[in-house]
Amino acid sequence: MIVQLPGIQPEIAIQAIPDDERVWVPQAPDVWFRPLLLNTVTGSWCNLLRVRKSGVLSRHIHPSWVTGYVIRGAWRYLEHDWVARQGAFVYEPPGEIHTLVVDDLVDDGKGTVPEMITFFNIHGAMIYVDEAGQTTGYEDVFTKITMCRRHYAACGLGEGYVDQFIR
DSSP states (O other), X not given: OOOOOTTOOOOOOXXXXXXXXXXXXXXXXXXXXXXXXXXXXXXXXXXXXEEOSOEEEEEEEOSSOEEEEEEESXXXXXXXXXXXXXXXXXXXXXXXXXXXXXXXXXXOSSSXXXXXXXXXXXXXXXXXXXXXXXXXXXXXXXXXXXXXXXXXXXXXXXGGGGGGGBO
């Protein structure tokens, strides 16, 4: 028997890429995220980002560090000369503005793939900015929770479905 200590949240052990398409939360046309951990104590979250289109996704900045691991496909930042391909680890320093791009039918080093899936661990907010660096919007753990609740209620999973990922 496992004893749960007071104040200690239970672990999360789930299949990261879900069998049920409804678990993917729409973020933009042909862009979804799959929540894995939504930490309201630290203001951080872990999710999978799935993109099934080519083009510029977002120009943004983070006040804290971000790490990523490419599971499928590839992507890059306009501001750098590297491409993050399947199996790559990425560290993003705080304060750097970067523009995420997924190229058409990206070559992941093993052939072309129709989608990109990357695990991201984000600390703090994601602040969207225009070409002049002016804020145009933001996401944080609380806006992510709200997006999940809306989507899960609409798709039949129920808005409480997201609660299993909140700590």
